Amino acid sequence: MGSTYRDYFAQLKAKVHEEPPQRVSELLGPDIQLGDVREKNEWDEGFIPGAVHVPKSYLEQWAEERLPDKNKTTILYCAGGVRSVMAADTLAKLGYRNVISLAGGFNRWKDSGFKWEKPETLSSEQAQRYSRHLLIPQVGEKGQQTLLRSKVLLIGAGGLGSPAAYYLAAAGVGTLGIVDSDVVDATNLQRQILHSTERLGEPKVDSAKQTLEALNPDVKVVGYRERLTSENIDRIIADYDVVIDGADNFPTRYLLNDASVKWNKPVVHGSIYRFEGQVTVFKPHEGPCYRCLFHQPPPPELAPSCAEAGVLGVLPGVIGTIQANEALKLLLGIGEPLVGRYLLFDALDATFREVKLRRDPKCPVCGEHPTITEYIDYEGFCASPGEWEAQHKLQGAAAAD
Ligand SMILES: [Zn+2]
Incomplete structure (x- = not known):
């Protein structure tokens, strides 16, 4: 049995469908679910428009809510294309029929000049300043961002x-x-x-x-x-x-x-x-x-x-x-x-x-x-x-x- 990480990953890669940024950019549209499996601090620095955030550490728990249609083509990406391969394998086990991993991840996507955006998040000063708003469910972070806009x-x-x-x-x-x-x-x-x-x-x-x-x-x-x-x-x-x-x-x-x-x-x-x-x-x-x-x-x-x-x-x-x-x-x-x-x-x-x-x-x-x-x-x-x-x-x- 291949017991090293390298062997394990090679096996996964052989199973998982990968596509380069160009192909993914052509596929993206209303019929595609796009998931970003990176951690929150990475997501906060920028993501691909239309993506939902499903950090790999919460993938099993969050997938059904954020990537609700198992019959749709689901594209996953991480920073360099490793975590998304593992995540794609996990989703396949959860019954997702067609999962694609973005080869080279967000970094290659960005370097290739494709569109990305930065999420609006409150700075830590703003989170403090508006903390009494953030504590009210009817306002919250979303409402505060609405007010700021x-x-x-x-x-x-x-x-x-x-x-x-x-x-x-x-x-x-x-x-x-x-x-x-x-x-x-x-x-x-x-x-x-x-x-x-x-x-x-x-x-x-x-x-x-x-x-x-x-x-x-x-x-x-x-x-x-x-x-x-x-x-x-x-x-x-x-x-x-x-x-x-x-x-x-x-x-x-x-x-x-x-x-x-x-x-x-x-x-x-x-x-x-x-x-x-x-x-x-x-x-x-x-x-x-x-x-x-x-x-x-x-x-x-x-x-x-x-x-x-x-x-x-x-x-x-x-x-x-x-x-x-x-x-x-x-x-x-x-x-x-x-x-x-x-x-x-x-x-x-x-x-x-x-x-x-x-x-x-x-x-x-x-x-x-x-x-x-x-x-x-x-x-x-x-x-x-x-x-x-x-x-x-x-x-x-x-x-x-
Ligand atoms: Zn009148």
Whole structure:
């Protein structure tokens, strides 16, 4: 009996079907199962696209789950083509009908110039930073990677945008776009926690970028130091997954609404006035949009006065944080977002109420026969919409009911 390793391996090689990289690259396709039998640290350095990871040490246990069809052609590879020969023999014993080992393994595959990719894995710093997310099954490593790839656009780096952006950055949302044309003003600091006394007079987008990137270097902050207009909104919004609306004026609210319906982007809407806050999610074609509630901006004579509206400093913290929560749910696809639900918070009573909102079939933007098909740059509003929305919440809700 051949008792040396060399003899043993020669016997195996004689039994196992091997193919070089060129032939394997031709075979790969939907009818092929491809398994990488290397260890995790090797897999982490790169693998052949479409492969599943079945380390040789777990092959027997994992094969049925990861390479489920024993009648399909199964191709295995390792680093140099030795372990995959042994693994191929093992699979044949488990009943796999046609198993091929990649001759020369991943190394020859790579050297021959065929495609490979690196798996997305969290670095050890990221695994630490996001460890409390990794402990939640609904987020986990996959969810965290989703967040790191996600892009959220914040309209305004003010009262609502500050806490929302702060928490999204902490959570590891990879790209935060911030639209704000203002500079930091002393009256902002009572609630706009991204900014600080030493940054008075600096553009808010720059101040926000400093704070957020200091908190989490994984986050890329893209500042847009401009007002949203019909000219720039398509360019700005197109790239993002979710929009957080903390706008403080009617023209932006309506423009953003119309663009979000056009681009099919969910908008997490927040609104504050004195002690009252409101949050909802406008998800195009699933729930109502802003115009379902208020078809047009109020006529200037009915709009709230041009005086600045007062607000309790912590209120935007509560509402903006709920907006961040909704954005995370939308990005991760978990929970029940506030679609068609208007959440009202009264800071004095410390009560939450919820009002159902329905789509308006006559909505000029998302209704059955849209009448507004181009962007409108409304002019002549100096008032903040928060007061208007606070006064009209029930009419709006009733009209939609
Ligand atoms: Zn609508």
